[in-house]
Amino acid sequence: MFEKLTFAAAHYAALAIFIAACWGFGRTLFARLGGLVHPDFWLETAMTTALGVGIFICVFQALGIAGLLNLPGVLLTVAVGFAAACVQVPAWLRQARALEPGPSLSWVEKAALAALALVALPTLLAPLAPPAAFDELMYHLPYARQVAQSGTLGIHEWLRYPWFPYNYNLLYAGALLVGDDALPHFMNGLAGWLSVWMVYRLGVQYLNRVLACAAAAIWLGIGDYSNALIDMGVALFIVSAWIALWWWNESHAAQPAHGARWLALAAFFLGLAAGSKYQALTFLPLAAWFVIRRERRPAVWAVGLLCFLLPCVYWYARNAVMTGDPFNPIGAKVFGFSNWNLADYKNQVDDVRAHAALPNFLIWPVVLAPFSLAWRRSPAVHAAIVFCAYSLLVWALTSRYPRYMTASFPLLALVAVLGWQVLLGWIAGGLRRLLPAAGRAGWPMRAGGIAAGLFLAVLAAVSFRHTTRELAKVSPTPAAREAFLRANVPGYAVMNHVREHAKGRVYQIALSEAIYYGPNPIWGDTLGPWRYPDFPLLPGAEAARRFTGLGFEAIVMPDAVARTLTAHEDFNRHFALMFEQDGAKAYRILPPAP
Known part of the structure; x- marks a missing residue:
């Protein structure tokens, strides 16, 4: 057990340094974007860190293009970001201490926070396991390892997807340069934890704390923290882009100049997502429609386009120049086949269709969200519901593969809790009509307390079981690692x-x-x-x-x-x-x- 604790401590220490460096880079730029109409200190901190993650990706991409993505380059980048963080921590602490204390928590809110903590516990151990997931072993980590070993963004045709955009995988390459192959799992986990925090703060700001905890728990529970895939990275950038777009929407009328800056930030996040996975391109029509209703100045659109292209144009331009297909290989039917042939294309499409299934049941009530009061009262919630409807429609018309919906899960989880609220409200109303005694004074509160206690007890047992299972996967010694890999x-x-x-x-x-x-x-x-x-x-x-x-x-x-x-x-x-x-x-x- 001591070896596992030491192993975990070393990895979390490395993650903490990386987070600090991301925050240092992000805050340096974020402070120059202007004020917000409805500021949220903790949401801004999460967005600042996400921005820093994007800056790291751009720096690593530039180093890779130059053939300099090596250990000195990675360590120098981290050191600069960490130094920037150290300089800015005092001001940040002063802002945090100046925050007005919120109202005391009710017992319901305390129970909701306890439930969220129980859901989070297994995810803290999941990244410590050795790599064992199919896709991370098939091309995500092999590509990252090739980049780490060569220092450049090469084309490796022995991999299944040599031409894909690999933005988020560059973080895995950097992690492999400074640590072992469990460290990339923490880059994936960071994207999940950051986006969970964003969902929670959005819930607190636009709904209430209990619904915020429920939404964060749903997204936390259906995320996968044990691998080095890139879906949660894309989800982080998509939800960050949506938040920046909403900030732009709120500030556009009062501060047009600052509003344009938030629009540029949203475009940058969309570019990070598009440079990580082709599926992120499906969000561009919705974002363009959202913007063009209020902003038609060519100069603003030009700045937004530049910020979008900055983190992703390399991959698409390289593909277009070298293969004629900027979306290689999925654009082959339009632009011509290169490393794939028609049979390959058909096999890939058939494989995706074979994996078509319904997403996690926890987000099904999202279809009931328009029946909630928040749909009519909050423009931000209204916009989130429109986003979810668009995402579900595009997903249903294209892949119907649950993992391809991951980028939408943060906002789907946030909106789904409104559907759960509507559904549970209907059930409670039906019970009151069937059992008039249930409406007596004090009975709903007592029943709620009993239900909350039972729910927490069951959740604690489930969390303990999952945490124990994740702990068993931690392999700090060569012998333990060998046994785990042979078994999995x-x-x-x-x-x-x-x-x-x-x-x-x-x-x-x-x-x-x-x-x-x-x-x-x-x-x-x-x-x-x-x-x-x-x-x-x-x-x-x-x-x-x-x-x-x-x-x-x-x-x-x-x-x-x-x-x-x-x-x-x-x-x-x-x-x-x-x-x-x-x-x-x-x-x-x-x-x-x-």
């Missing part, structure tokens, strides 16, 4: 063996979820120029000659594939078993007979 990553042992022993190229079949632990690089995938159908292993003699000619030494595959291949004598004459463990095998390619 199919093909890990074989991949690790060929990484340590193979001298030539290695081709993998149906083990994409383990390539991060294999040789670097490793070839083979269902899509792209190294697709499996283009490299058949039968007949064995022809396959062995071709692979040997390309410099390949070994092939790895799961047992199910190996059983099919080894049933053919021709395969056994040209491929020899090299290593097998945990349901996977590695075969050495035998040189052709003289």
Whole structure:
């Protein structure tokens, strides 16, 4: 246990330094954007930190373009941001101490905060586990590792998505340069925790504290803090852009100049999101419609466009110049195919459709939000409901893949609590009509107290179970890490063996979820120029000659594939078993007979 505590403390110390550096950069710029019509000190602090995250991404991108994204470059950037934070902390503390104390919390608000803390507890341990999620092992971390090792933003065609925009992954590359491969999980977790805090402060400002806790708990509960995907990073930038747009909307009439600055900030956040994932582009029509109703000056739009392009234009311009498709590979039907072919494109679309499903049930009541009083009373809530309706419509017409809705989850969670309030209000009203005694004085309060106590007791048990499970995944020693990976990553042992022993190229079949632990690089995938159908292993003699000619030494595959291949004598004459463990095998390619 002591080793786990030390391991956790080291990672949280590194995260704290990074957060301070982000805040230092963000506050330096944020202070120059002007005042707000309805300021919220703690929401501004979260937005400042998110802005700093974006500045780090832009600096890392510039360093990568110049081939200088290395350990000295990362440490220098962090040091400058941390120094900026140290200079500005005294003023920030004076502002915090000058805040007027709020009203004392009711027992309901205290119960809501306790529930939020119970939901948060497992997420604090989840990032400490070794990487084991499918997509982070297949291309997110392999790409980040390539950037960390080379110091540049190269094109790696052995990865499934070599041409994607990789803004948020640059933070993972920086994390790998200064720490182990659990540290990128904290970059992902930071995006989640920051956006949860934003949701909570929005709820306090426009709803009430109890609903704010409920909304934050929903988003906290459905987020995934145990991996290095980029969906929560995109969610952070989208909710930050929405907040900046609303600040622009509030300040536009009173302070047109400052309003334009908030518009530029919103555009910058949208650019960060678009430079992290193509799906973020779907929010641009809504944002443009929201802005053009009140702002049509070409100069303001030009500044907004420049701020949008700053963090993302590199990826799209590079793709357009090198492949003819700025949205490679999803724009292939319009701009022409390059590393993908039509079959790859169809397989990807079919795979997304196969994963179509309803999102988490906690956000389903979002459809009832228009029945709430807040819909009519608060323009900000009205705008959030419009955002959610647009997001749901676009999602339903395109992928219907739940993970592709993650970018909208923060605001969906905020609006969903209004739907839950409406639904529970209808249920309570029905009970009062059916059971008139339930309306007697004092009974609703007593019933509410009993329900809250039972809910907290159940939530405490669930939180304890999840926290214990996450704690068991923490692997501070090499032996614990090895045991965890063998149990959770199919093909890990074989991949690790060929990484340590193979001298030539290695081709993998149906083990994409383990390539991060294999040789670097490793070839083979269902899509792209190294697709499996283009490299058949039968007949064995022809396959062995071709692979040997390309410099390949070994092939790895799961047992199910190996059983099919080894049933053919021709395969056994040209491929020899090299290593097998945990349901996977590695075969050495035998040189052709003289």
